[in-house]
Amino acid sequence: MLKEMIGRKSEKTKNVIERGAVKKFAEAIGDASPLFTDEEAGKQSVYGRNIAPPTFPVTFDSGSIPGLNLPPKGLIHGEQNYVYTRPLFVGEEVHCWVEVKEYYERTGSFGKMGFLILTRYGEDGEQQLLFTEERIVIINEAARKEMEK
């Protein structure tokens, strides 16, 4: 049951923000600004280095939550919310983990849907929080029933 997963977390996992990965990501969202991709432009910017686009954390490995097995089908991405203390820097280490923040069910015109809130955290090497990324996943009735089997 997903309700029992609330509060469960993954292990902290180390990521390095690679220059090539940022360039590919920026190109894939049509946002290949020199601030993200060009070393010299980064040096001359107010940040003194290149930064990553705000949705780049989708690429991070944050480990897996023990016991949380989501179905491959029947999931809808409902919301995505970022909070940053500063931009992410190209080349830096980010330590990520994810937590089941909340789970609840609502009955609507499409039956009983599950709402799962997953929060990803990212810290720098000094354990200072850089960002949180909250993802709300809606689980349709068929998939929810499948999980309860």
Next chain:
Amino acid sequence: MSGIAQLEVGEALPAIGLEPVSRLDLIKYAGASGDFNPIHTIDEEAERAGLPGIIAHGMWTMGNLAKLFTPYLGEGFIETYSIRFKGMVFLGDVVSLKARLKEKDSEKQIFDVEAVNQDGKKVLSGSLAFAVLKNQPPAAERSPSHGL
């Protein structure tokens, strides 16, 4: 580039119109993001999931929307970015990206943001807080190697 700080409440940033969504756009995003859910790239899988065809990753559209602010990242950074996904984006859809200033003070500006398809339907919408960098010297006085 400068200018976001001069924006008045109710004014919009220059909108961006995307090219029609192509399969290659979504294949590239799948590779760059690591989201290989096949409903975004393979017709049969999308149909098996009950969709009329492949749909864009919601995060592809959300990622695109943030580029409205990229020209201003010398003045500040994106502090919060919250999106609710409202509709699907299909191949060939023409998506427009928009941001309008909702409120501001000396430290941050709050924008209403949205992506709209060719029929005027919102495919996603939300809010973005742009934090103004403090103690930033005017660009002309900054030495090329100056950091934060």
